[in-house]
Amino acid sequence: MEYNKDKKEITSERKLSELDKFAIDFLRIIQKHVDYVIISGYVSILLGRSRSSEDIDIFIKRLSKEKLEKLYSELIQNNFWCLNSGNINELYSYLEDSLAIRFAYNGEGIPNFEVKFPKDSIDEEVFEDKINVQIGKFNFFISSLEKQIAFKRYYLGSDKDLEDAKHIEELFKKDLDIKIIEETKKLIEERDEH
Amino acid sequence: MNTKKEFMEPGKDNKEDRMNFVEFWAKYIQTHSDEEWSRQQNRLINSQLQISRELQRNRIN
Numbered sequence: 589m590e591y592n593k594d595k596k597e598i599t600s601e602r603k604l605s606e607l608d609k610f611a612i613d614f615l616r617i618i619q620k621h622v623d624y625v626i627i628s629g630y631v632s633i634l635l636g637r638s639r640s641s642e643d644i645d646i647f648i649k650r651l652s653k654e655k656l657e658k659l660y661s662e663l664i665q666n667n668f669w670c671l672n673s674g675n676i677n678e679l680y681s682y683l684e685d686s687l688a689i690r691f692a693y694n695g696e697g698i699p700n701f702e703v704k705f706p707k708d709s710i711d712e713e714v715f716e717d718k719i720n721v722q723i724g725k726f727n728f729f730i731s732s733l734e735k736q737i738a739f740k741r742y743y744l745g746s747d748k749d750l751e752d753a754k755h756i757e758e759l760f761k762k763d764l765d766i767k768i769i770e771e772t773k774k775l776i777e778e779r780d781e782h
Numbered sequence: 783m784n785t786k787k788e789f790m791e792p793g794k795d796n797k798e799d800r801m802n803f804v805e806f807w808a809k810y811i812q813t814h815s816d817e818e819w820s821r822q823q824n825r826l827i828n829s830q831l832q833i834s835r836e837l838q839r840n841r842i843n
Binding site: 589600601602603604605606607633636637638639640642696697698699750754755758759 | 797820828
């Protein structure tokens with residue numbers, strides 16, 4: 589696995605798991621309609637962490653209800669279903685209320701994608717410094733390594749999250765910008781205070 | 783592929799032991815081919831998904 593910090597690109601020749609294949613099936617459709625960034629646990633799994641997950645969290649950029657409807661239709665046509673509702677007005681209102689909507693293969697519950705809009709400027713910034721993880725012919729977009737570490741360590745904070753943060757830190761320590769981790773920590777603390 | 787064995791220090795408690803393992807595994811990834819570590823990781827991911835799906839099916843039935 590190679591990380592080119594300047595190009596914001598990680599290349600890996602890893603074999604794909606069932607979870608990766610599910611992710612690719614879903615993201616192939618998503619990326620035709622809207623920008624996305626993978627956040628949280630699947631980022632560390634994609635980068636080799638020795639654990640699994642039943643869901644994959646992503647932010648999508650805010651989009652109109654009409655665009656969401658097109659995206660939703662294509663997902664349905666390609667053997668996905670939404671676990672929260674089949675009504676586009678309801679789904680859009682969930683997203684607008686900063687709630688996540690989940691998608692899985694039709695009739696299944698696991699694994700699933702948890703899709704949400706960024707709720708504030710800190711969330712929105714993940715699109716600015718996202719990293720391209722190239723595995724085979726597919727490009728996954730993940731949030732920056734520094735932000736992953738900061739969110740896992742200073743916002744989420746469970747044992748699992750602390751281990752995810754350490755995994756990323758150990759793997760890429762030569763390339764990490766500690767200043768960004770500290771700045772993100774400060775922003776998280778300020779957000780928590782409000 | 784690097785076949786030299788690196789050893790891991792046991793932790794004083796479960797939390798420290800898990801952290802030591804995270805460190806050990808990160809080093810393993812750095813010193814072994816993507817194919818080798820992902821083969822092991824996929825065994826874990828695929829089996830967990832399979833078990834979760836079976837549990838879900840059993841709950842429905």
